[in-house]
Amino acid sequence: MENATGKRRRSPWRWLLWVPLLFVALSALQVAVLRFVDPPTSAFMLARQGEAWRQGDWGFRVAYDWRDLEDISRYLPMAVIAAEDQNFASHSGFDLKAIEKALDHNARGKRVRGGSTISQQVAKNLFLWQGRSWLRKGLEAWYTLLIELMWPKHRILAVYVNVAEFGDGIYGAQAAARSYWRKDAARLSAAESARLAAVLPSPRRYSASRPGPYVQRRAGWIQRQMRQLGGSEYLEQLD
Template sequence: MGSGDENLKVADVAAAPRWRWRRLLWLPVLLAAFSVLQVVALRFIDPPLSTVMVWRYGEALGQGDWKYRLHHQWRDLDQMAPSLPISLVAAEDQRFPLHNGFDLQAIEKARDHNARGGRVRGASTISQQVAKNLFLWQGRSWLRKGLEVWYTLLIETFWPKHRILEVYANIAEFGDGIYGAQAAARQFWNKDASALTPAESARLAAVLPAPRRYSAARPGPYVQRRANWIQRQARQLGGGGYLQDD
């Protein structure tokens, strides 16, 4: 065998690892492109499920709960009572029409509150909640938080505020296995989401911090107090008109 052939073999061996590394460098680019396509497509396509729904269903089966059922029916925002979206905003994210996915004022207030001790307060916007509930897994990690930020930026870039709120109202959990305002209205009051009263809308929004712990159908003192507060906040924000220019 000549020295030329040996040199070619050595060069091929050295080039192989470099080629593998170059392919690996393309992986983040491909994943980023896929996430952009996901978000753009879901601006126009109503998601039939969210990762939270799938995760919860798998969790129930893992615990041997074979009778567990998911209740979910999509409704466009204009097929819901006007009191429902403003109640969600009043309860969860009052600066929703004004921020770009991250409410810096709320983050600062939550940081000051938590530094004083007591019950921990969060500052997740509706956009952030859509990002993590629709696309991401349960749990806490720096990777998950980073992806939440990325998906929030994509959602705010490619979706109008109306679409963000519409998806949120359809994937939020209002009871154990009950996702979206339509399923909640049917399960709790045997009516469509379009027929929800302001009081019922406020009660749905009131249970969102812990929908498996609190009941909108049979509200205890905490839920009732919070629902009353949500109704007052919704009126102070200007009712449904607060969301018309989003």
């Protein structure tokens, strides 16, 4: 359409065409920066802090203290791999076999099990929100692809053990080790690491420091899986 001077009028909605490109660029920049910069917080941490303030709990503070993977007991990354994602070293962000097993398991009415990989959980914890929707799953898949393309496996694992929630408002290995056992993450034992990994599906429901029957059984299973995977030698496969 032309105006009285003969110039073509630009559509006021033209800027919407740039929104997807802007999102792609900004999300890629986010992931690229966090390959080298340790995240000061995460979307889940911010949401938990906001939830506490909305409830009037002004004294609540998220517990979070970054530690490099070299400063965390090797038992813990091994435990979360054994518990959450045993094909972590070989997949490219998505484990279709694990998803199929989870769907079959859940369809039989057993305790609900997820099929998300560690890479997917990093994407969700860092950038997204809790809940279930196609939009969130789509964004999770996008961020997972970016993470797998831009980060080596050891960086993905380092971020995961630092941002995973191990108790209500307790995020990461160091905060969990200090909160539960008054020690640094470097000194976590195999049993303690297995308990932390055991509560990951529901860290506000289960306790790593006061484990009930379910956590005890699961922690025992995780320790057996750690040995079957080859122990800390498994971590040598990571790039």
